[in-house]
Amino acid sequence: QVQLQEFGGGLAQPGGSLRLSCTGHGSNFSVNHVAWHRQAPGKERELVALITGGGRTDYPSSVEGRFTISRDNAKNTVYLQMNSLRPDDTAIYYCNLRTPYGDYWGQGTQVTVSS
Numbered sequence: 221q222v223q224l225q226e227f228g229g230g231l232a233q234p235g236g237s238l239r240l241s242c243t244g245h246g247s248n249f250s251v252n253h254v255a256w257h258r259q260a261p262g263k264e265r266e267l268v269a270l271i272t273g274g275g276r277t278d279y280p281s282s283v284e285g286r287f288t289i290s291r292d293n294a295k296n297t298v299y300l301q302m303n304s305l306r307p308d309d310t311a312i313y314y315c316n317l318r319t320p321y322g323d324y325w326g327q328g329t330q331v332t333v334s335s
Contacts, residue, residue, distance in 0.1 A: 221246050222244065222245070222246040222247045222317065222319075222324045223244070223245045223246060223324075224242055224243070224244055224245075224315045224317060224324055224325065224326035224327075225242070225243045225245070225326065226240060226241065226242050226313070226314070226315050226326040226327065226328065226329040227240070227241045227242075227243075227329065228240040228241050228329060229313060229329030229330045229331045230330075230331070230332070231332045231333075231334065232302075232305050232331070232332070232333050233305075233333070233334070233335050234305060234306060234307060234333055234334075234335055235304060235305065236305050236333070237301070237302060237303045237304075237305065238302050238305065238331060239299055239300065239301050239302070240256065240299065240300040240302070240313055240315075240329060240331075241297055241298070241299050241300075242254065242256075242297065242298045242299075242300075242315030242326055243295065243296060243297045244296045244297070244298075244317055245296075247317060247319060247324070248296070249291060249293065249296045249297070249298060249317070250273065250291070250293040250296075251273045252273050252317055252318060252319050253270060253271070253272050253273060253317075253318040254270070254271050254289075254291065254298045254315065254316065254317055254318070255267055255269060255270040255271075255315075255316040255318065256268050256269045256270075256289060256298075256300045256313055256314070256315060256316070257313070257314045257316055258309075258311035258312065258313045258314070258331075259311055259312050259314070259328075260308075260310060260311040260312075263311075265314070266280070267280060268280065268282075268283050268287060268300070268313070269283065269287055269288075269289035269300055270289065271289045271290070271291055271298060275291070277289050283302075283309075286302065286303050286304045286305075287300060287301065287302050287303070288300070288301040288303075289301075298315065300313070302331070305331075305333045306333060307333050307334060308333075309331060309333050310331060310332050310333050310334070311331060312328040312329065312330050312331075313328065313329050313330075313331050314326055314327075314328045
């Protein structure tokens with residue numbers, strides 16, 4: 221059974237930073253694609269970062285240069301470093317593991333950017 225545990229959400233001031241982590245149990249992160257998505261109230265869920273099994277990363281223009289996704293294979297954990305946070309980054313952030321057998325999601329962690 222695959223389970224994803226997310227940590228690191230919370231409150232940050234505009235311009236501040238937060239780091240999210242997603243640890244997988246029951247699946248090998250190092251060979252699969254892992255993504256972070258977010259969903260703000262009243263909006264659709266959107267992709268904010270992707271790291272492939274080969275280590276390639278991809279970001280939408282809304283977060284490129286501010287967010288960085290990385291992976292620690294020894295810990296089976298993926299991180300999302302978020303810098304220069306803005307109020308419109310406020311959302312629930314979800315970890316997403318993509319395997320040949322299906323997609324798995326974490327429970328989500330709230331990120332709030334406010335002064």
